[in-house]
Amino acid sequence: MSLRRPTRFVGRGRGITLRQVAPNAVTAMALCFGLTGMRYAMSMEWERAVVAVVLAAVLDGIDGRIARMLHGESRFGAELDSLSDVIAFGVSPAIILYLWSLQAMPRFGWIGALGFALCCALRLARFNAQIDVADQPLKLAGFNMGVPAPGGAGLALLPIFFWFSTGWDMARDWRLVLPWTLVVAFLMVSDLPTMGWKRFRVPPSLRLFAIGAAGIIAALLLTAPWPVLLALALVYLALIPIAWVSYARIRRQRARVRDGAA
Template structure:
């Protein structure tokens, strides 16, 4: 007597399972992932440009990928389209865009002059980026962190590491026209290893995510500054990338100082 009921129940369960399996995905979840995939395509294209000896286009592709990486998370939060899938995809794309692609571009540009030692520096750079991303993924699941730590990254962020790591190339391609010669390769290796150390270390860096709303009285000034920056970047891309890299590197001591100040203030407020 119970067999027909059981059969009907199984069919209903199967239909419900198929309905859940083929349920539509909201567009707001797809848009941030499409931006991430576009950044991934740019990172892979940078590798192609490096093999074709188009170094300038390679570094531009990585720089644009860094901009898109900063946008996809903000777009996801604005559209309420954050997801675990998107976070994993973003992390994998970041490793290619800011670990593998810059390492290959740097090796093709000048590190190859030092043969195996140059390849070693490129490998260390990519490994440091992977370790930085893995640590970031673990830390975002730690909900016990105090709120003030949100103003800082632990270690240099992967996009910043990729852009600042390409500084020797910016200098060569800019109006400064720093020559790419064999004698400079050891200094380039030391610089790349230094950036790798900053990514893998626990040195605090200012977080751009902490930037909030712009006060109304400063909106015009900010818009003017952004427009000027975009125009300068369009007309003098390498020179602007040199300036941005140097400014970012110069901000590290200030971020360390500010982090220690906030750490002491938090400890004093927590003590009885």
């Protein structure tokens, strides 16, 4: 009597490890926060709606770092991250802005909201198309091409931050909100260099000061979130022309090096 070996089922894998699941779970949480922001906007709970988008941005900022720390990067995670970003930072802010202000615009308010969501989707599609391209001068220099999706959402919601901070109803006027929304949409799909995390360097002598400042900002976010978020959005906006000037200087330096080598 011969013994038969156990049958091996083709196509049944060994499963995936927790280190691969964890970053994708964080990305899924960000997507759910973005959807929840829309839910609160529909019931006109504006603060909760904006908080949901902010929390989605926080999760979006850490999911990639968790993946690299756990060596759990995957193409699936990259695609899920882009889909999450479209929902949380394109569709959700567009719905919030429309219900908060743009619906008061005759006929074309919805077109402005659609334009913002569309530009966010186009930006992320461009990012996915270039994800395997090694020669990206902006990325190699530590810059982003255009405003990233989370930054675009934060800038788009700047009028709401201002409204929460001051109570000034003019900030809700669609005549101000619509042009601002379209400007931010353009910044997301533009080729303008914007600051990436790699461009920020803390001198060793200021390390303790930077850690203390981060702690104070975190405490202020809990006690006075809207003025702090407004200030952060304005600082990021001010960094855009600084990034443009900085990258122009780097390009000139590279050109001089190439001319010298020739």
